[in-house]
Amino acid sequence: MIAAHQAGISVFVTGGIGGVHRDGENSLDISADLTELGRTPITVVSAGVKSILDIGRTLEFLETQGVCVATYGATNNFPAFFSPQSGFISPFQVRNPEEAAELIASALSLGLQSGVLLAVPIPEKHAAVGQQIEEAIQAAVGEASTKGIRGRDVTPFILQKVNDLTRGKSLQANIALICNNAKVGSQVACALEKQLDDRKLKSKIHHRHRHGNHPSDSESAVVVVGGINIDFIAKGKTEKLFFGQTNSGRVCQSFGGVGRNIADSLSRLGQTPLFISATGDDSHSEAVFNYCKHMNTSGVSRLEGQNTATYCVVIAESGEMILGLGDMDIHEQITEQCVSQFDKQLSSATLVCLDGNIPVSTIDYVCSFASSHKINVWYEPTDSEKACKPFLSDSWKSLSYASPNLAELCTMTKTLGIPTPEVLPSSLDDILSLAVTLSRPLLEHLHCLVVTLGSNGLLLCGEHNAGSVNLQPRLQKKRRRLCALHYPALSVTAEEIINVSGAGDSLAGAIMVGILQQRDTDSCVRMGLLAARLSLLSPHPIALALNSDSVDPDKVHAQNWPKPSFMWID
Structure with a gap:
């Protein structure tokens, strides 16, 4: 996110963002992704948050950081990475690249330093496999709790257990999911560029009609x-x-x-x-x-x-x-x-x-x-x-x-x-x-x-x-x-x-x-x-x-x- 922002890139695609870990209210185990979203004006396209995290508290923390969260697609259900539904609702919903671009451009125009999180549900044809993976995740989470696994050891334990339980299907779904995110992200980036160009052109025309200042192509000894x-x-x-x-x-x-x-x-x-x-x-x-x-x-x-x-x-x-x-x-x-x-x-x-x-x-x-x-x-x-x-x-x-x-x-x-x-x-x-x-x-x-x-x-x-x-x-x-x-x-x-x-x-x-x-x-x-x-x-x-x-x-x-x-x- 930081590198993309420094390079002037407005849309960044990833798989899923980090979040508030389960029992995070006690451990304060909160991903730096969330604070960075609160201070970097960039749009992150992801498949939401993995259900191994506390999704409800993650959304609350993003709101506290002033991050605009929107689901991309036909519903406003916030996705849980492998599953199109997490049981939580996004504050906003955009149905296509043009609506997403309008939302992002509006956020940028406010001059806020916080980002936008665009949550893209897993494609429908992979949803069934996604449901199997979610069941494996819940089983792995339960086993981790039973065995008393805590802190930094929880995530690697769950991921390994899920991979074993799904016989590698989680990796295939992950690849399909990231490809879909990249497709959506690139479409949104193109629509955003057009949106910003249109706004810039309108601003220039508006400015020239009202002020008639010196032409911008004149040479000056000093800038x-x-x-x-x-x-x-x-x-x-x-x-x-x-x-x-x-x-x-x-x-x-x-x-x-x-x-x-x-x-x-x-x-x-x-x-x-x-x-x-x-x-x-x-x-x-x-x-x-x-x-x-x-x-x-x-x-x-x-x-x-x-x-x-x-x-x-x-x-x-x-x-x-x-x-x-x-x-x-x-x-x-x-x-x-x-x-x-x-x-x-x-x-x-x-x-x-x-x-x-x-x-x-x-x-x-x-x-x-x-x-x-x-x-x-x-x-x-x-x-x-x-x-x-x-x-x-x-x-x-x-x-x-x-x-x-x-x-x-x-x-x-x-x-x-x-x-x-x-x-x-x-x-x-x-x-x-x-x-x-x-x-x-x-x-x-x-x-x-x-x-x-x-x-x-x-x-x-x-x-x-x-x-x-x-x-x-x-x-x-x-x-x-x-x-x-x-x-x-x-x-x-x-x-x-x-x-x-x-x-x-x-x-x-x-x-x-x-x-x-x-x-x-x-x-x-x-x-x-x-x-x-x-x-x-x-x-x-x-x-x-x-x-x-x-x-x-x-x-x-x-x-x-x-x-x-x-x-x-x-």
Whole structure:
């Protein structure tokens, strides 16, 4: 199931699944099949559950795990492997491949992470032999009980006894049964593919008629894959907020999502990035598309039956975040299949940006694709929990850039097994020292790290070049001398800050534009700092005032630019 899901296969065929063993309420002998069905969105076609198990409790456990169980065929009797009837009824019934495909497609459209169990009765011509086998099973179960056989010894004893009692007929029935399951499973898989294609086509037509966005076949220098959501920002009017009561404050709505923010920033700064994401087919998505008319959203899927992601953040008067709540389930629908539709655009891109909201499998797919096509990938971790995603495999070695904060950087290195402190330092010197230390092993493969430090500015770590860090993509991997530059943040008072939700995304987007324009490192970073300050002063994550002139260091004399602090990494 896990391998099939990772490979993008929606229907998996087996003989019979495991279940709750007899006396399982005492022994807790429960097959991992059941828990996996509860957390893997895949359809398993089987002949039900062997009667050597406790079928009633197995069905109850599947319900507890949120698994949709349906019998395939003329009745809703739940089969018991060798017998078409177990004495129990399935919650659902589908009569043909088309009904099964509709059920599965509906389950997938909900974005749930649980699977579907499709129970197929043994073919009628084998039912008589199946009845003999069931009688042998009951005799074997009784003998096992009489002899006091328990635990792990029960199943092998019963199977051997049944084989002896039926003189090998159980094996013949088993082969016939698995062939039938494979036939039904393949028919359902074909019907499901057609069902999903029809839904996808309807979604595309619906989307184009209502929005008329940029064509999806246009080439873009940048492709952004990530989340899109509605932000509700609640800012308190007092520094201290009290839980359990109503606090005085101001609430505003804006349009966010890390991927959307970065694509928005790039668009306002003269780029035309292709943005790949997903929304629901609801009023929120209508508002999102209207707001994002200046962006190329032809890669955004609008999915029926889904909710557009929403995020609510509570911030103190100072602008610091107190609490965040997110309904982000739809981000799991930004799958590798969704992205692979745009392989042509990906292959011609100069830079691909991923945010941490998308599934691990999608990140792995893009990193593998980028590695084979020699494309630079920028990873924006989103938060400290999601920062680990590329580092769960070797995918991180295909990244060129990453823009974590210090907590996210710690998650990255901890995932790789690198010693990482549990408590972050407070003094600037100690923060910089830790950031440099943790960056060193990542730079064995990454070209550059942009470590954001909030009010302390940012730390740029990478290849030394003429007293600075080389931000321009390297043509080949080779041994480099590494260094770091610390840039202080532009001064902003607490009273001026309206929100902090898009500052990091604005910074990343502007630095990317500087890189694409082949500017020197100082200019790239200053563009990022100016964009971040505009975001802090705006009610929107990406300031409406953001444009090429507003972040041009030669035109905006925000302050006497201090010379960055230089340090060697090795």
